[in-house]
Amino acid sequence: MVKIPKISGRELQRLKRDGKFLGEGITAKAYLVTMKKGRQAVLKVCQDQEFDQSFEMEIDILQRLNGVAGAPLLLGVCRKPMALAMEYCEGSTMLDLVNSYDISNKTLLEVALQVVREVHKLHQKGFAHNDMKTDNCIIDMTTTPATVRLIDFGTCTALGQSPGYSCDPEGMHLAPELCRLGSATTAAEVFSLGCLLEDLVTGREGEWFPTILHQLVDCARRQDPEWRPSMTIVEEVLEQAVSEMAAETNPR
Structure with a gap:
């Protein structure tokens, strides 16, 4: 599987601060953010540690799929707190x-x-x-x-x-x-x-x-x-x- 870049806690805070809030569900809040190299991404931030395992599963599946069925590519992962950045799908x-x-x-x-x-x-x-x-x-x-x-x-x-x-x-x-x-x-x-x-x-x-x-x-x-x-x-x-x-x- 492709190695996914790590997102530090400090970088996560920057992304949230500068990003656009898209909405939230039971497990996560979502933001439209700009990564260091200028690439737009969707950042999902876990709402509570009880959902960490479901995030781990999603990270694993997205890695395995690697774009199959148009699935967004993983661009970065933070584990403390749990969050993932994935490709922004325009349309x-x-x-x-x-x-x-x-x-x-x-x-x-x-x-x-x-x-x-x-x-x-x-x-x-x-x-x-x-x-x-x-x-x-x-x-x-x-x-x-x-x-x-x-x-x-x-x-x-x-x-x-x-x-x-x-x-x-x-x-x-x-x-x-x-x-x-x-x-x-x-x-x-x-x-x-x-x-x-x-x-x-x-x-x-x-x-x-x-x-x-x-x-x-x-x-x-x-x-x-x-x-x-x-x-x-x-x-x-x-x-x-x-x-x-x-x-x-x-x-x-």
Whole structure:
């Protein structure tokens, strides 16, 4: 694995002081910072020592992935207190694209197909994201085709391991079995991707999408993981949906 530069406690304080506060969750506060060589980064600072172990796991996974599926590269680590700096991924979230009518339905489907392909790459590496949703997909529309990157690997695990979710699955983007301390599987990821596609369709309520896309959403979100399609089938169906959108004279 690539050796990650250390961030001293003093440097951490400087980064926090000069950085832009982005927000906070249960485990961490996030800042947009500028590293010593002028590179922008996202700095995650642990909220409490009880979350140190989850930070260690995220550091290990990001090292192992080394950019697979567009995962941000690690740029530095501080362990007292626990913090990590990672590559800043420029672009818009998929949710932003859904809400932007400058983006056609066909382009949205093309981006969704790229998201599925990136998640598939993650699975082939032996990992599951475990938190796939529109907020965790960053899209750079300045490239052709658009560049898709997955972010927020805080609950990413190896396939077969449990991310430790214990919550009410009703209405969530997480598979019901995953919410009950279940293990990470490709089937659980398919459920989340089905929810992501549903968000895409409902976000453009009343607009035309291929029937096959609606069918895919229903199949991917089945409660029984045995009855969900494989990642390969999800990818193939989306490819067909994109082709249908391209053939439609007025996709919007």
